Amino acid sequence: MDFSFSEWWESMSLIQQIYWAFAIPSTLIFIIQTILTFIGGDFDTDGGADFDVEMDDGAGFQFFTLKNFVAFFTIFSWTGVACLDSDYTLGLTLIISVSAGILMMVIMGSIFYYFSRLTDSGTMSFKNAIGKVGEVYLPVSAKRGNIGRVSIKVQGSLRELEAISDDKEDLPVGTVIEVTDIIGDNVLLITKSK
Structure with a gap:
């Protein structure tokens, strides 16, 4: 054909x-x-x-x-x-x-x-840390006396981030904390977890 x-x-x-x-x-x-x-x-x-x-x-x-x-x-x-x-x-x-x-x-x-x-851009948004619980990695002084560091899981990854505190007592290494706010662009405001 x-x-x-x-x-x-x-x-x-x-x-x-x-x-x-x-x-x-x-x-x-x-x-x-x-x-x-x-x-x-x-x-x-x-x-x-x-x-x-x-x-x-x-x-x-x-x-x-x-x-x-x-x-x-x-x-x-x-x-x-x-x-x-x-x-x-x-x-x-x-x-x-x-x-x-x-x-x-x-x-x-x-x-x-x-x-x-x-898709994930990989860029961390610090606002996602608010309300999360972590642990003090480098001591954080009371009433914003210094900038310490905390270990905290944000967006599925464990991160070490800078932190300050308004608490009346220092937060030594190992203290369980909670993030209450973000100061500036990338410093966590933390408090001792209850």
Whole structure:
């Protein structure tokens, strides 16, 4: 059996040709993007707008990205081809294919949004130490007499941080303490734990 691309192409209606014209290149780009993602490459040039959802690390829910557009056109075109092969009307085909494409964009945007939430910059936020319990590592004098050090677990890591105290008594090595506040940018205000 002989296959002729030109005969196959000419046997289709204009709308089928349009859907196939989107399906072939968008699928190839989607496959390349997927391969590059798994081997560590990056094919994304995220220009355009993003809808910011409130987050701690500043990355928002990005809807209009190259990856999302490729996903849209891939699903849009293949859904359209399937609908036309099933003899759906043009109006119903457009509604279904556009809806499927938009749904895919939302799914892709959500996946990348939640993946970005999983990353950790490694930068410690001293505010996360407030309320934590630790132990004096270097003595801390009463009424902010000196800056000592404490061992405390913050953000899953045991750290030695500078600390001062407003307590009336000195806090010797080994005293169990609680962090009550942050002074300046990186000095813990501590008190003897009760």
